[in-house]
Amino acid sequence: MENVYNFISVTVSPVLFMLNLACKVQRRLKARPWPLENKVVLITGASSGIGEEIAYEYARHGARIVLAARREQELQRVELKCRELGAKEVLSVPTDVGDEAQVANLIQKTREAFSSQLDALYVNAGLSMGEPFEAFQDLSVFRTLMEVNYFGCISVTHQALPLLKQTPQSRIVVTSSVAGLAGIPSRTGYCATKFAVRGFYEALQSELYDQGVFVTLVYPGAVVTNINATRLGSGPADLDMKGAMTAETCAKLMVKATKQGRKELVMTHKFKLGRMWEGMVPDLWALLVRRGAKKAFKEKSQ
Ligand SMILES: NC(=O)c1ccc[n+]([C@@H]2O[C@H](COP(=O)([O-])OP(=O)(O)OC[C@H]3O[C@@H](n4cnc5c(N)ncnc54)[C@H](OP(=O)(O)O)[C@@H]3O)[C@@H](O)[C@H]2O)c1
Known part of the structure; x- marks a missing residue:
């Protein structure tokens, strides 16, 4: 029966492709125009890596930026550079996204500073891991990952939504990962958070489709950032950053999207194809993912 479904899919695919194109064009026309100048943008995880570069990209275009992360000193460094690059206004709010009260403070400060305007929310703060499941003695790392990568995202989104809904053509942009598209070994807990994020924001995308809030899910591959330094666990395997995308390129692509x-x-060619192949050839796709992961990880423990 599976082969029959595959045959039907391949035969009707040109028609499906054209229908998809029509949906895509309709969405893009609704989203235009959206100049970056003067936009109010809130970025979580703005003290480093991808979030930091998103802030610089908006700064270059004269936007007004709210920076959120836990480390105040790093936020001040990013704030200074944003001002040098041309940001109209910058507000830094030290925030742990896992703490509801701190998230409420972040949104309250944004509301006061920009008269309830919020054009784009980047839910980007995140942590990773890098060991096989059986290496963990208890599940505290799995709970922390869920707290930051999943609840941290939905808590900021929940509190920011009233502002986003009253700002025309607003955006929510979520940094997921290719680990939100395929089960990658040594990333069980991380994959779980990124799959959860995908489920949540795809549902929210449907809820908000006719309400003027655009939701974009972003799936980067390896990006050169500090993520290897903050991986949870006792001897996590780092991602090999040889050939990885720079955080600046990643941020520019995200802002364009x-x-x-x-x-x-x-963001990767392999996963663009994988999105299509997964349903048609699941066993082959799983083999490619396993092989890719072996190449991508530098096993510290070996
Ligand atoms: N680098 C990659 O290869 C890659 C690939 C796919 C997806 N991603 C995703 O990209 C996002 C950004 O990561 P990155 O690669 O740019 O790593 P990074 O350089 O380590 O940046 C992570 C950011 O998240 C913040 N953060 C961590 N825990 C937080 C918390 N509890 N509350 C508030 N902020 C917190 C950090 O700031 P503080 O420490 O100051 O709080 C930092 O600004 C993550 O969601 C990650 O999963 C990364």
């Missing part, structure tokens, strides 16, 4: 109001942005 935000302007276009895209449904999603998958």
